[in-house]
Amino acid sequence: MKRTIVIVALVTAILGGLAIRVVGEGRAALTDGDDALARGGKLAAIRAYEVAARWYLPLAPHVDEAYAKLHTLAGSEEPAVKLAAWRAIRSAARATRSLWQPHADDLAAADREIARLAAADPAGGHVADKAAPEAPAAREAWHRDRLARDTRASTFALVLAALGDAGWLGGGLALARRGIDATGRLVRRPALASAIAIVLGLVCWAAGISNA
Incomplete structure (x- = not known):
């Protein structure tokens, strides 16, 4: 139980640190964009706002703010600025896709x-x-x-490869912890289950990679 608590605390600390980094970098990019815009550098501002949007974290306020600023610039009367802003919106939305598509409406509007x-x-x-x-x-x-x-790569292929990774790594860990006893001999049932997990994991990983 104590080990589980330590692992959960460690994972939480790592994820929290990553979230702080993402928000900090996103806010810094927004500030860079505002500074560039204040100097009249619309294209430089667009590049900075795109960077801010790419520092994606669900519910992070800097992401929506970056898209809002890009939409404002997309309403410019200057064709080059308008096109650059829409391209930045499209690029940021596509770059942050994972198992779902963030800002799908913005992406559709940009394509249009x-x-x-x-x-x-x-x-x-x-x-x-x-x-x-x-x-x-x-x-x-x-x-x-x-x-x-x-x-x-398709989302299905990526998920399949990720599950395969988790499967063979988990199987290897289970084999090391439960499939081998203190004398170094295989424990039949845990070792067999671990071997099956490793093989299935590798098969899923290979299938996902080959169809990516």
């Missing part, structure tokens, strides 16, 4: 606006439809299709 802005550019991309290669609506659809593509 980037496609619209790119379509407004006469050189905004080639459209395969020869009947209307220059139609703005066709160009916008072309861009939206490409923005919607996700080349990252």
Whole structure:
């Protein structure tokens, strides 16, 4: 029981330290963005706000504040600033995806606006439809299709690989603690269960990695 309490306390301390680091770095990036904006450096401010948004922690106030500031800059009348802000929103949202997609609405809005802005550019991309290669609506659809593509590993594959890691590591730990007695001999049932966990874990890990 005492060992469990120590482990829980240690894990809590580590996670707490990481959370403090994330919030601190996020707040510092927000301050950098505000300073850049005060000097008239809108693009530099956008880069700093994107950094703040990338320091993601659920419920951390600096994340929502960073997105709000990026949305404000996305309303600029300057096309370069507008496009840079939407791209920063998209980049931050995609970079912080794990088992779920944070700020999914912001990501969808960014994809939509980037496609619209790119379509407004006469050189905004080639459209395969020869009947209307220059139609703005066709160009916008072309861009939206490409923005919607996700080349990252699937969530299922990542979860499977993570479970596989946990399985074979847990099996190895169980084998060391319960599958071998004080004389160094295998204890049949715990050793067999540990071996099964190790094998299944490695299989899941390999399957997840190969399908990532």
